[in-house]
Amino acid sequence: MSEHRGIWVYSENRDLILELLGKGSELASKLHTRLTAVMLGHDVKDQAKELVGYGAQKVIVVDNQQLQEFQVEPYLSALTQLTHEHKPELLLIGSTKRGKELAARLAARLNVGCVPGCQELKTDDQGRLVAERIVYGGNAIVTQVFRMKPQIVTVPRRRFEKLEYNAESQGEVIDESELQLEPAKTEIVEVKPVETVETKIEEARVVIGGGRGFDKKEDFKILDELAQILGGQVGYTRPLAEDRKWFKEWVGLSGHAISPELYIACGISGVIQHVAGIRDSKVIVAINKDP
Amino acid sequence: MVRILVCVKQAIDVSQLKVDSATRRLITVDAPKKISDFDKNALEEAIRIREKLGGEVFTVTVGPEDAKTTLREALAMGADKAYLISDPIFENSDTLATSYVLAEAVKKIGPFDLILCGEASIDSFSAQVGPRLAERLRVPLITYVRKLSVEGDAVTAERGLEDCSQTMKAKTPALITVTKEINEPRIPSLMAIMKASKKEIVIWAAADLSIASEKVGEAGSAVQVLTVLAPKMERKKIVIKGETAMETAEKLAKALIQEGVVGR
Ligand SMILES: Cc1cc2nc3c(=O)[nH]c(=O)nc-3n(C[C@H](O)[C@H](O)[C@H](O)COP(=O)(O)OP(=O)(O)OC[C@H]3O[C@@H](n4cnc5c(N)ncnc54)[C@H](O)[C@@H]3O)c2cc1C
């Protein structure tokens, strides 16, 4: 078990990998180990330096045409081989849908554990990694430790801060582009990008939420207006999307998790599943008729 | 004719969970249980495919003995036959151990054209068991599917990712995890519930599947749970109230400017 050394970060999402480097640096110094970023893709070699600037002490690059677009099996086979060869003690993987699938399958191949969607990562006095995540529909937080290595966790967007870019940072770049990759088992027939509005809410500094307290869809105009004035976005509770079919997206446990500076919940009761998605907002204002 | 297996989990009904506010512990002892929400979508999809193409729908769960009620629910919805994989040594298994047991069961029940799972279970929400099972069975996997069709030996599936929606194709046998959007699960009629009581539930223990005891339960799990506690809500809890709506709004605006979150 002790032969496993080092912390690795990987995400196919650029912002997320920088955030993972931020958290990874903190953990690496606490665990007295080194931080490595894994870069998988095609024509990505020149991006390695940037990752060094954001905290990676080492960058492992696999530059291969088979990694041009994200397909799980080639990515998975690269990570599996690299992990076998270099034996990291901990892998932080970005908790996108692609990342969650990748992490689960990597854990299955390596026959180890995986804690998905970690809200917090700490070390305890025994030098163990303690992972925290939300369970039971937002009713509880479970804290877990691993019995074996490598330990795999996934981390959602906007959970941790990236470091300030430092152009002076020095780091080693290891080229592993010679790996033999597994072909994809599925075929991508069609890709349709989603409209940007659907993804932007996580980035908004101010979010105005609307719930079942609204009787008519037209009334949401006032929220749109308020959002515009405050430079924010409008979000909804799930029943408005699922039952009333007014909107496509919602905020909460099964929807978008947001952490704006200001969340104004209008006509929202604050049921636990909804609160799970807004808990990290700095200031929460609730406007409703509940005493 | 397609043979479809649906993996269902008996989950705690999280909307009915209670918390002991003094200790922040959850009261899970006699919390109501039910089929995990998205597993119902998986079942519904399997039944619809069978209605269209003919074939059989099997369902399997790894769980305690009382998970039989969960399986009866699945049979009432329309599954043809159910398997309960249950043994005291499975208790406290994590996703590594659970997927091992599930894979051994599938190998014994199989072969299948299609295996369906929920995107994630409502209580642990880990989205792990489906992908891990696909790895163990070495079959193609398509996750987060919201539209599915089967034609010959190929499945076509539409999935929604953060930045795009993708249409994917795979050869069967394949494993698919489905989201809530894929369909509206049927509510079984009284007739269907009565008929379900006559359908077969096969019960297997660890020995029936030659399960290695050191690979299941707490000892066989990779992850160890330290605590499960209700989250602390540390908020200022300020109530803003005025004589009129206008006055309330003004007070709120002032408070928010003071907090520095608006008016910059
Ligand atoms: C597995 C699962 C996952 C879920 N995930 C999510 C999720 O991710 N996100 C989510 O939002 N929900 C989720 N839900 C649903 C959730 O349980 C609640 O049903 C939902 O959040 C309630 O929405 P609401 O607050 O809009 O409605 P309600 O609970 O009905 O609240 C309406 C509010 O409007 C107020 N109101 C009414 N009239 C007025 C008025 N004239 N002026 C001011 N206030 C008024 C009332 O006082 C009340 O507070 C989930 C449920 C399950 C089972």
Ligand SMILES: Nc1ncnc2c1ncn2[C@@H]1O[C@H](COP(=O)(O)O)[C@@H](O)[C@H]1O
């Ligand atoms: N104990 C179990 N028995 C059968 N299927 C399960 C079990 N646990 C999880 N699954 C399946 O795996 C999916 C994802 O579960 P989870 O990894 O717990 O989020 C569920 O929706 C089920 O389809």
